[in-house]
């Protein structure tokens with residue numbers, strides 16, 4: 001089967017990419033004190049030289065306390081961290097690549113007393129770490145306003161430094177997803193209640209980014225059905241519910257939806273072969289990024305648990321892209337192990353792809 005569809009240029013608004021491959025955001029913990037050093041720039045440069053069309057950075061933290069429980073995850077605020085990111089984007093551009101930071105706050109998944117703000121209260125919509133487990137105080141309306149501004153500020157910094165857009169991390173059970181999910185959002189104000197009301201926090205973040213960065217700055221929203229707190233959770237169990245969920249986000253100004261699922265070949269709803277990115281594109285008419293076990297023989301949670309899983313099929317990916325089901329494909333672990341993964345696939349050198357193994361320090365660069 002020809003790989004050509006993966007290597008067609010992509011254009012949407014001001015975003016122009018040489019091909020359809022995206023490096024998935026992957027937290028790595030190289031940035032002691034929150035500052036990405038020259039090693040981080042090198043790490044991304046290798047993936048650009050390996051042919052990746054768009055790099056999405058590891059999750060990088062907004063300027064609001066208790067955004068993480070690690071002192072090695074990068075910040076997207078403060079002079080030193082931003083100087084580090086400036087070097088990253090300049091290095092990526094010099095190598096001919098494109099890149100967006102993924103901006104992130106972990107909310108109630110942070111272990112209290114950890115990270116750069118050990119004494120700061122945990123941020124979460126209703127104080128829940130998981131359904132029914134209330135441990136913290138809910139965010140006040142004043143806190144929520146400050147959080148929205150912090151996301152907007154991070155996006156404005158990304159634009160100022162010359163990044164090619166910004167990705168908002170609304171997936172996997174972190175802060176924004178804690179608002180989306182009724183398992184962690186029991187608010188009775190405008191930020192809670194119906195599925196549409198639970199999108200309000202993200203809607204206000206998107207509007208804030210638009211008002212700070214203008215209409216043309218590419219804005220990607222990553223979202224997922226699954227949560228770290230519950231892999232089987234579903235925000236939208238039917239296409240009708242999915243449309244209710246997506247409409248306010250799309251109207252607020254998302255350019256591209258990045259639809260995180262664990263195996264790209266799995267249909268989202270019964271009765272159709274479309275995956276999550278396929279349905280999201282169908283409903284919103286906007287471009288989408290798919291992801292999930294591309295080029296791997298184990299899906300990613302099983303891999304960490306040491307289980308075997310289904311074999312991902314690149315022909316299946318190409319067929320879906322040729323059908324226009326989604327526009328871009330993100331590659332995660334395969335690109336950690338093999339920075340040249342994209343070029344090797346382009347040249348048909350499948351026998352030279354390095355297999356994914358559990359990540360160790362060797363894969364830091």
Ligand SMILES: Cc1cc2nc3c(=O)[nH]c(=O)nc-3n(C[C@H](O)[C@H](O)[C@H](O)COP(=O)(O)O)c2cc1C
Pocket residue numbers: 024025026027028058059102169171172222260261262291292293294296299300330331332333334359
């Ligand atoms: C080490 C590692 C770190 C990750 N960190 C993030 C992250 O910071 N933000 C995010 O949205 N997803 C994160 N993910 C999920 C990936 O972006 C991706 O969705 C997942 O690995 C599935 O893609 P793959 O099967 O190609 O690896 C991470 C995954 C891995 C393996």
